[in-house]
Structures are given as C-alpha cells and as structure tokens.
Amino acid sequence: MAETNVLIAFYSRSGVTEALAKAIAEGAEASGAVVRLRRARELVSPEVMALAPGWKEAAEAMNARYEAPTSADAEWADALVLGTPTRFGAMSSELKAYIDGLGGLWVKGKLVGKAGSVFCSTSTPHGGNESTLLSMYNPLAHLGFIIVPTGYADPSLYKAGTPYGSSAISFSKAEPPTADDLEVARFQGRRVTEVAAALKAFALAKAA
Known part of the structure; x- marks a missing residue:
C-alpha cells in the first residue's frame, strides 16, 4: 500500500498555532502518514519585528525547527493542512504568500484531487476563528483540493474546535491550546490522513 x-x-x-500543528501531525502519524511540518516565513523586516517584543526571537527559534514550505512540498503531499493565527478575521499574510506561490502547480493541475484542511488560533473569544477557517477553504477550492472539514465526526468536537477545523484561543497571553483543543487537532490529523489515503488509492486504481 502506498x-x-x-x-x-x-x-x-x-x-x-505551532502547538496545534504538532498535534495534527501526531494524529496523522498515528494513522500511518509521513508528515512534513513547515513554517511560513516573515514578510516584514527585522526592524518591524523588533517593535513586537519576542517576535524576532520566537521566529528564529521556530525557523530553526522547521523548514519553509515549498511548492515541491505541496506536490509531494497527498494532503495539505494549512494553519494560521487570525489577522483581522482572515489568514496571516505570511501563509497567504505561500499559497499564492502555488500558481505554477495550479496551472498544471498538480493539486487536483488532494485532500485539504485548515486550522487556526485567535487571541480572543469570537476573534474570527470561524471566518478565518472558512476563508482558507476558498484558495483550496481554486487549487482543486477535496475539502476535508472536521465536522462533528468525533466526540472531541462537542468540547472544542469548530466543524470547519481545529482552533485555539490564547486570551491575548499566548496561552497554549487546551487538552480538548489538542484532542480535536489530533482527530483532524487522523481524519485528513484517512481521507487522503482513500483518495490516493482511488487515483492509483483509476490510473492502473
């Protein structure tokens, strides 16, 4: 089996958002996936980053842990899971820049039929997590992904998250996701992997 x-x-x-990403990776790996974790890079200068205490240091630490996502990563993947903090009710410009760079694959139809899912975090309750998640599905649809929301397909969704994707609220203090948030994220990783595996098996059988 592939x-x-x-x-x-x-x-x-x-x-x-990194913590949610790691939990999704755990769920995907538990379902047999090979996972690549990638962090989108900053678009602003170090001078701008210095205006927000801790931003530059945190970015350097995470960039040391994760490579930047590439078009080759997206072509390699059977499933793409996108994560971002909310920026005024929408995804961050850093993640959007990565998506905008996938135009070469879009033209060739290289992403059609893959599984796509999303997750996010907000600083405040009602801070835009659902609007962010829903808006993130728009580019996935344009790129040809089969959209895979979390739904209420697991008991964990009755305690945390949204039916659109896993989420967390940091209460403007960078508080980490709760145990319930992480449970939803791990389920999302499992669900996306299972759907992607089925889509890949169908595509291979069709091509045989």
Whole structure:
C-alpha cells in the first residue's frame, strides 16, 4: 500500500498555532502518514519585528525547527493542512504568500484531487476563528483540493474546535491550546490522513 504524505504548512508567532500543528501531525502519524511540518516565513523586516517584543526571537527559534514550505512540498503531499493565527478575521499574510506561490502547480493541475484542511488560533473569544477557517477553504477550492472539514465526526468536537477545523484561543497571553483543543487537532490529523489515503488509492486504481 502506498504511503500517505501529509504536509502541514503553518504560520505561528507565539507558538499557539505551532502547538496545534504538532498535534495534527501526531494524529496523522498515528494513522500511518509521513508528515512534513513547515513554517511560513516573515514578510516584514527585522526592524518591524523588533517593535513586537519576542517576535524576532520566537521566529528564529521556530525557523530553526522547521523548514519553509515549498511548492515541491505541496506536490509531494497527498494532503495539505494549512494553519494560521487570525489577522483581522482572515489568514496571516505570511501563509497567504505561500499559497499564492502555488500558481505554477495550479496551472498544471498538480493539486487536483488532494485532500485539504485548515486550522487556526485567535487571541480572543469570537476573534474570527470561524471566518478565518472558512476563508482558507476558498484558495483550496481554486487549487482543486477535496475539502476535508472536521465536522462533528468525533466526540472531541462537542468540547472544542469548530466543524470547519481545529482552533485555539490564547486570551491575548499566548496561552497554549487546551487538552480538548489538542484532542480535536489530533482527530483532524487522523481524519485528513484517512481521507487522503482513500483518495490516493482511488487515483492509483483509476490510473492502473
């Protein structure tokens, strides 16, 4: 049976979205996936980053842990899971820049039929997590992904997260995701892997 490759491409400034990404990776790996965790890079100068205490240091630490996502990563993947903190009710510009760079694959139809899912974090309750998640599905649809939301397909969704994707609230203090948040994220990793595996098996059988 062919391996299922899962790319988790995220942007995180304080580590909250990173924690969700790692939990999704755990769930995907538990379902047999080969996972690549990638962090989108900053678009602003070091001088701008210095205006927010800790931003530069946190970015350097995360960049040391994760490579930047590439088009080659997306082509390799059977599933793409995108994660971001909310920026005014939408995804961060850092993650959007990565998505915008996938135009070469879009033209060739290289992403059609792969599984796509999303997750996010917000600083405040009602801070835009659902609007962010829903808006992230728009580019996935344009790129040809089969959209895989979390739904209420697991008991964990009745305690945390959203039916669109896993999420966390940091209460403006960079508080880490709760145990319930992480449980939803791990389920999301399992669900995306299972759907991606089924899609890949169908595509291979069709091509045979």
